[in-house]
Each structure stands twice: as structure tokens, then as C-alpha cells.
Amino acid sequence: MDETSESITCKECQKISRCFRQLLPSELDFIDHYKVQIHYSMGEDVCKQGAFASSIIYILDGLIKLSIEGPNNKSFILRIVIPTEFIGLSSLYGENTYHYSARTLMDTTICMIEKESINKLIRENGVFASEIIKWHCHIQTDHYKKIQSLTYKQLHGRLADTLIYLSRGNFGINNVFKYLTRKDLAELSAMSTEGAVRILSEFDKDGIIELKGKDIRILDLEKLVKISKAG
Numbered sequence: 068m069d070e071t072s073e074s075i076t077c078k079e080c081q082k083i084s085r086c087f088r089q090l091l092p093s094e095l096d097f098i099d100h101y102k103v104q105i106h107y108s109m110g111e112d113v114c115k116q117g118a119f120a121s122s123i124i125y126i127l128d129g130l131i132k133l134s135i136e137g138p139n140n141k142s143f144i145l146r147i148v149i150p151t152e153f154i155g156l157s158s159l160y161g162e163n164t165y166h167y168s169a170r171t172l173m174d175t176t177i178c179m180i181e182k183e184s185i186n187k188l189i190r191e192n193g194v195f196a197s198e199i200i201k202w203h204c205h206i207q208t209d210h211y212k213k214i215q216s217l218t219y220k221q222l223h224g225r226l227a228d229t230l231i232y233l234s235r236g237n238f239g240i241n242n243v244f245k246y247l248t249r250k251d252l253a254e255l256s257a258m259s260t261e262g263a264v265r266i267l268s269e270f271d272k273d274g275i276i277e278l279k280g281k282d283i284r285i286l287d288l289e290k291l292v293k294i295s296k297a298g
Contacts, residue, residue: 068105068106068107068108068111074103074104075104076095076096076099077090077095077096077098077099077102078092078095078096080127082127082128082150082151083151084125084151084152084198084202085151085198085202086195086198086199086202087195089192089194089195089197089198090188090192090195091192094188094192094195097184097187097188098180098184098188100184101180101181101183101184102125102178102179102180102181102184103178103179104127104176104177104178105176105177105178105179106174106175106176107129107171107174107175107176107177108171108174109171109172109173109174109175109246110170110171111170111171112168112169112170113131113154113169113170113171113175113177114154114155114165114168114169115165115168116134116135116136116165116166116167116168117164117165118164118165119163119164120155120158120163120164120165120182121181121182122155122179122180122181122182123153123154123155123156123158123159123179123180123181123182123185124153124154124155124169124177124178124179124180125151125152125153125154125177125178125179125180126148126149126150126151126152126153126154126175126176126177127150127176127177127178128150128175128176129150129171129172129173129174129175129176129177130147130148130149130171130172130173130175130238130240130243130246131147131148131154131169131170131171131172131175131177132144132146132147132148132169132170132172132251133145133146133147133148133154133167133168133169134167134168134169134170134254135166135167135168136167136168142168142254143254143257144251144254144255145167145210145213146206146209146210146213147172147233147236147238147243148169149236149237149238152202152206153202154169155182156199156203157203158182159182159185159186159189172246172247172251173246213228216228216295217256217257219298220295220298221298222256222258222262222266223266223269223294224294224295224297224298225256225257225258226252226256226258226263226266226267226270227291227292227294227295228256228295229252229255229256230270230276230283230285230291231288231291231292231295232255233247233255234285234288242282244281244282244283245281245282247281248281249263249264249267252267267283270291273290274286274287275287275290275291275294276291
């Protein structure tokens with residue numbers, strides 16, 4: 068982890084989200100005074116489940132996995148966070164702790180923004196507040212869909228959902244699979260690593276996907292969708 072010496076201002080940022088586009092120049096200057104830009108290497112922890120959430124994390128570049136940690140070293144990957152998304156927004160009005168751990172999947176640059184500065188802008192800029200709420204509602208909807216998948220679908224359907232999510236997601240890179248281990252795929256699908264490897268091999272034999280080392284190529288998305296719908 069390194070605090071970058073080449074920190075850019077919010078006005079100069081090319082990865083500014085729709086939320087921040089609603090701010091006045093003076094409000095962007097205000098954010099600049101209460102943020103720090105940090106670079107993380109692949110595999111570094113950005114925040115830890117249960118730790119105090121003193122800042123809101125904004126992803127400028129890279130990918131981060133959010134994991135809920137359970138007993139016996141078991142983890143469940145809730146989602147993958149992409150550039151222009153936030154980590155820790157729920158701590159603004161909820162419990163003042165992170166409910167998940169965040170770890171980089173590749174070299175990643177973030178901005179850590181003091182919570183009270185975001186709170187102030189939400190109170191004073193209604194359009195900014197509206198965009199924050201829209202984004203948060205979108206993420207909540209995705210979470211509900213994931214809970215539905217994990218609750219009602221069998222292993223094949225759950226892994227199919229994960230592969231569809233990863234193949235359709237707007238991750239800003241050509242192939243997200245090369246940054247994910249088989250264990251990551253299993254934790255995204257709430258199953259054992261052995262189970263994920265077995266089902267991936269079945270999908271490969273059936274011509275639905277092609278496995279080449281860590282890389283996964285989707286050959287028949289329509290069949291994956293059918294497996295997902297069948298559950």
C-alpha cells in the first residue's frame with residue numbers, strides 16, 4: 068500500500084462517477100481537502116470485516132472483492148467492486164463498522180474520503196444525494212438477486228449464475244477470469260472449491276465453457292442461462 072505522490076484532483080479525475088458529476092466546482096474542491104489517494108498491489112487488504120469504518124472508499128482503478136467472513140476460515144464473496152463504485156456507504160447511517168472484508172484482485176487505486184465530508188454534501192446537495200441513493204438501491208437489488216440464487220438454486224445453477232455475472236459484468240477489463248482463482252469462483256457461488264472445480268469440468272466437457280489454466284471462455288451463454296433458470 069502506497070499513498071501516491073501523484074494524486075489528482077476531483078476536477079481532473081477521468082474516473083469520476085455520476086454522483087460526483089452532480090457537484091459544483093467548489094464542492095469538488097471541498098472533497099479534495101478530505102480525501103487521500105492510495106495505491107494497493109494485488110492481494111492487499113483494503114478494509115477488514117468488523118473494523119471501524121472511518122472513511123468511504125471510492126475505487127479509481129482496479130478490482131476489489133468484498134467477502135463476508137465466517138467461522139472455520141470460510142468466506143463468501145458478496146460481489147466484485149469496480150471503478151467508480153464505493154465501499155462503506157452503509158456506515159454513513161448504519162453501524163460504524165465494515166460488514167465485510169475487501170481485498171484487491173489486481174493493482175488498484177482508491178480514494179479514501181472522510182465520512183463527514185460525504186455526509187455534508189448529501190445534506191446540502193439534493194441531486195448528489197439522489198444519485199447516491201440510486202446507486203445504493205441498484206447494489207441492494209443485485210444483493211437480493213444473489214440471495215435468491217443461493218437460497219433456491221442447486222450447485223449447477225449457482226455456478227452458472229456466477230459465470231454469467233462475470234461474463235456480463237462491466238469490469239473494465241477484457242477477461243476478469245484471469246484474476247480469479249477457483250476458490251474465488253467457489254466463494255462467489257457459496258460452495259466448496261472441490262464442487263466448483265467438478266462442475267466447471269462438467270461444463271467444459273459439455274462444451275458450455277472452455278478451460279485453459281485459470282482462464283475460462285464462455286462458449287454457450289444460452290445453455291448457461293438455461294441452467295441458471297432451471298436452478
